[in-house]
Amino acid sequence: MNIGQAAEASGVSAKMIRHYEAIGLVPPAERRESGYREYDPEDVHRLGFVRRARDLGFSLERIRVLLGLWGDPGRSSAEVKALALAHVEELEGKARHLREMADVLRGLALACDGDERPDCPIIAGLEAGPIPASRPTVDWPTSRSSSARPPSRRSPSPGRR
Amino acid sequence: MNIGQAAEASGVSAKMIRHYEAIGLVPPAERRESGYREYDPEDVHRLGFVRRARDLGFSLERIRVLLGLWGDPGRSSAEVKALALAHVEELEGKARHLREMADVLRGLALACDGDERPDCPIIAGLEAGPIPASRPTVDWPTSRSSSARPPSRRSPSPGRR
DNA sequence: CTGCGCCTTCCCATGATGGGAAGGTCAACC
DNA sequence: GGTTGACCTTCCCATCATGGGAAGGCGCAG
Numbered sequence: 599m600n601i602g603q604a605a606e607a608s609g610v611s612a613k614m615i616r617h618y619e620a621i622g623l624v625p626p627a628e629r630r631e632s633g634y635r636e637y638d639p640e641d642v643h644r645l646g647f648v649r650r651a652r653d654l655g656f657s658l659e660r661i662r663v664l665l666g667l668w669g670d671p672g673r674s675s676a677e678v679k680a681l682a683l684a685h686v687e688e689l690e691g692k693a694r695h696l697r698e699m700a701d702v703l704r705g706l707a708l709a710c711d712g713d714e715r716p717d718c719p720i721i722a723g724l725e726a727g728p729i730p731a732s733r734p735t736v737d738w739p740t741s742r743s744s745s746a747r748p749p750s751r752r753s754p755s756p757g758r759r
Numbered sequence: 760m761n762i763g764q765a766a767e768a769s770g771v772s773a774k775m776i777r778h779y780e781a782i783g784l785v786p787p788a789e790r791r792e793s794g795y796r797e798y799d800p801e802d803v804h805r806l807g808f809v810r811r812a813r814d815l816g817f818s819l820e821r822i823r824v825l826l827g828l829w830g831d832p833g834r835s836s837a838e839v840k841a842l843a844l845a846h847v848e849e850l851e852g853k854a855r856h857l858r859e860m861a862d863v864l865r866g867l868a869l870a871c872d873g874d875e876r877p878d879c880p881i882i883a884g885l886e887a888g889p890i891p892a893s894r895p896t897v898d899w900p901t902s903r904s905s906s907a908r909p910p911s912r913r914s915p916s917p918g919r920r
Numbered sequence: 921c922t923g924c925g926c927c928t929t930c931c932c933a934t935g936a937t938g939g940g941a942a943g944g945t946c947a948a949c950c
Numbered sequence: 951g952g953t954t955g956a957c958c959t960t961c962c963c964a965t966c967a968t969g970g971g972a973a974g975g976c977g978c979a980g
Contacts, residue, residue: 600926600927601926601927602925602926602927611968611969612926612927613968613969613970614969616929617967617968632928632975632976632977633928633975633976634926634927634976634977635928643886647885647886650885650886651885652967654860654863654864655864657966657967658966658967659966664882664885667882668882668885668886671877673877673879674874674875674876674877675871675872675873675874675875675876675877675878675879675881675882676873678871678879678881679871679872679873679879680873682864682865682867682868682871683865683868685864686861686865686868689857689860689861690858690861692854692857693854693855693858693861696816696850696851696853696854696857697851697854699814699816699850700816700851700854702815703815703816703843703846703847703850704847706843707840707844707847710836710839710840710843711840712836712841713835713836713837714835714836715835715836716831716834716835716836718834718836718839720836720839720840720843721828721829721836721839723811724808724811724812724815724825724829725804725807725808725811725829761957761958762957762958762959763956763957763958772938774937775936775937775938777959777960791945793945793946793958793959794944794958794959795946795957795958796958796959813936818935819936820935
């Protein structure tokens with residue numbers, strides 16, 4: 599079958615199939631005399647494996663390892679499990695991070711009236727670091743009128759250039 | 760102050776400060792005769808705003824909007840709140856997605872003995888379709904000999920597309 | 921033979937960030 | 951003064967996974 603059919607059958611786009619071949623994630627497909635790639639069910643099966651691993655959030659590099667384990671008759675399920683659990687940790691870490699950001703932002707939004715007035719704790723929070731424990735927003739000598747209307751046009755610095 | 764100092768004070772790397780300037784996220788910095796960029800506290804303040812917005816997961820394009828709202832005396836807090844809440848939704852959606860993937864994978868891992876034997880439901884799950892419990896019999900020639908592609912059989916269905 | 925759809929390769933773009941090279945500037949120290 | 955080392959400048963490349971599109975070749979129905 600052609601790459602288009604393999605793509606449809608596996609759920610991996612033709613573009614990606616070529617890419618996976620180019621980076622050596624999957625073995626180079628057979629070629630017909632015309633140069634067309636030729637796929638058999640085994641190839642499609644492998645591509646489906648890759649797609650499902652992607653669907654579970656595995657990076658291509660990890661999938662490379664998974665493919666190796668898949669094809670290794672002497673693999674131990676422990677290896678696979680360890681890889682999977684490490685990945686689970688990673689996914690959960692990312693999810694936690696996203697949720698934390700969402701929580702902080704929702705906290706700010708809750709304090710925001712959401713009316714027609716400009717006063718807004720969300721903006722205020724972004725202005726003066728609500729995010730705990732990151733970097734203390736240096737209290738630079740706000741000598742000039744910079745404490746209220748920041749994004750105004752550039753104020754003329756004395757001298758220079 | 761130089762870009763390095765502005766970077767340290769704002770928590771945004773010098774590299775990124777230049778980048779933000781290049782894409783027009785922040786106004787071009789003043790230049791000294793030498794070509795060095797010159798930053799004042801207001802610039803640092805704005806960079807800090809950007810960094811905190813990034814820390815909350817806003818994309819640079821959204822931060823562009825936020826900066827506009829920040830500097831707009833006529834903004835309504837409702838606008839800001841709407842933007843923030845939309846972003847919260849997005850963050851939570853992503854978090855949910857990650858968590859779902861993690862759950863599925865952990866489910867597979869729980870079913871995996873993790874011993875010396877090669878049998879592994881994780882691999883099996885990746886091999887065959889949708890994760891749940893269903894298992895459409897896979898009877899492809901799963902010869903794991905890596906590249907023994909036996910029958911280069913011609914696909915009998917000519918009508919492409 | 922024509923026409924159309926598929927295939928090929930090659931280049932470019934995304935978003936946010938960083939690495940590093942080649943060369944200019946600043947400030948301090950002897 | 952001269953040297954040195956830290957800093958700055960621009961420019962290009964890489965990441966990660968994916969896609970868009972151009973230019974040209976192949977396959978098959980009509």
